[in-house]
Amino acid sequence: MTETATTTAMTLRHRDGQVFRFDAGALCLELLLTGGPGPVAAQYEVLDGVEGLHAWVRDCRLDPGLDVAVSPEELAAVRATRDALWRLALARAQGEPLPVADLDVLNAAAASAPLVPRIAPDGSRAWAPGATGTALLATLARDAVDLLTGPYADRIRVCGAENCALLFADTSRPGRRRWCSMDRCGNRQKARAHRARAQAEGS
Numbered sequence: 001m002t003e004t005a006t007t008t009a010m011t012l013r014h015r016d017g018q019v020f021r022f023d024a025g026a027l028c029l030e031l032l033l034t035g036g037p038g039p040v041a042a043q044y045e046v047l048d049g050v051e052g053l054h055a056w057v058r059d060c061r062l063d064p065g066l067d068v069a070v071s072p073e074e075l076a077a078v079r080a081t082r083d084a085l086w087r088l089a090l091a092r093a094q095g096e097p098l099p100v101a102d103l104d105v106l107n108a109a110a111a112s113a114p115l116v117p118r119i120a121p122d123g124s125r126a127w128a129p130g131a132t133g134t135a136l137l138a139t140l141a142r143d144a145v146d147l148l149t150g151p152y153a154d155r156i157r158v159c160g161a162e163n164c165a166l167l168f169a170d171t172s173r174p175g176r177r178r179w180c181s182m183d184r185c186g187n188r189q190k191a192r193a194h195r196a197r198a199q200a201e202g203s
Contacts (some may be wrong), residue, residue: 008061013182015043020183025152025169028144032167035079036086040165047079054084057136066115066127066136074133081109081137085144088168092141092148092156109141163184 009021024030034056036046046052051068057066066148070078084102091098115135116128147169155170159180166180179185185186 001141008058010059010061010110014184018184020181021166022181023165025142025155025171026147027061028140029089029156029169030149031078031082032086032089034082035060037083039085041086041133047075049081050075053133055086062115062139063117063127066131067129068115068131068133068136070136071111074137077109078133078137081105081141086167088148088173089156093158093167098148104142106141107138110145112138114139114142144167152158159185165172 008025009023010033011019012022012033013019022033026031032041033044034047034052035041035043046056053070053075054068057068058064084099084105086100088098088106105164112134114195115131115138118126118128120126147156152169152171157168157170157177158164159166159168160178161180164180164185168177168180170177
């Protein structure tokens with residue numbers, strides 16, 4: 001998958017105010033945090049303006065310093081590809097066939113030239129100037145192709161909490177990750193299980 005910065009977890013703020021760290025396991029799955037199809041994901045839509053995509057670029061696992069120019073048409077293409085990726089990743093997580101129409105959208109996005117990395121004079125990793133929304137989308141789409149055809153394709157999962165729809169790729173060595181974050185859904189599930197055991201013992 002795409003080479004990225006060392007820190008891979010993003011800081012999320014839930015609507016209930018809780019702040020927690022979430023590692024999606026892949027750059028392309030981080031894009032799903034910007035919203036998506038359906039009433040649940042639509043509540044978190046931020047790609048209704050170019051500034052929303054710029055904010056996501058600053059927070060995602062791509063190396064910092066990316067200055068990307070995005071046209072309204074490119075923003076619409078990012079949203080359409082993101083929505084297709086939602087359906088593809090969910091189908092993979094549920095062991096269902098990948099929707100052909102969504103594969104076509106993803107493959108078309110991956111066909112364009114991606115973002116170009118370069119080495120700065122000080123030896124650090126940087127981005128070549130002139131980055132476009134199309135190049136950003138191609139980078140995201142190629143990362144999705146790598147994920148959906150790679151060793152973690154069978155580890156794309158929906159968080160095990162009944163009221164959480166976050167998708168992630170379990171890249172841990174044991175491959176037993178169940179929650180979007182132990183700080184949120186994992187701890188809540190443990191607390192519920194403890195209460196249930198206590199009630200069962202009390203009865």
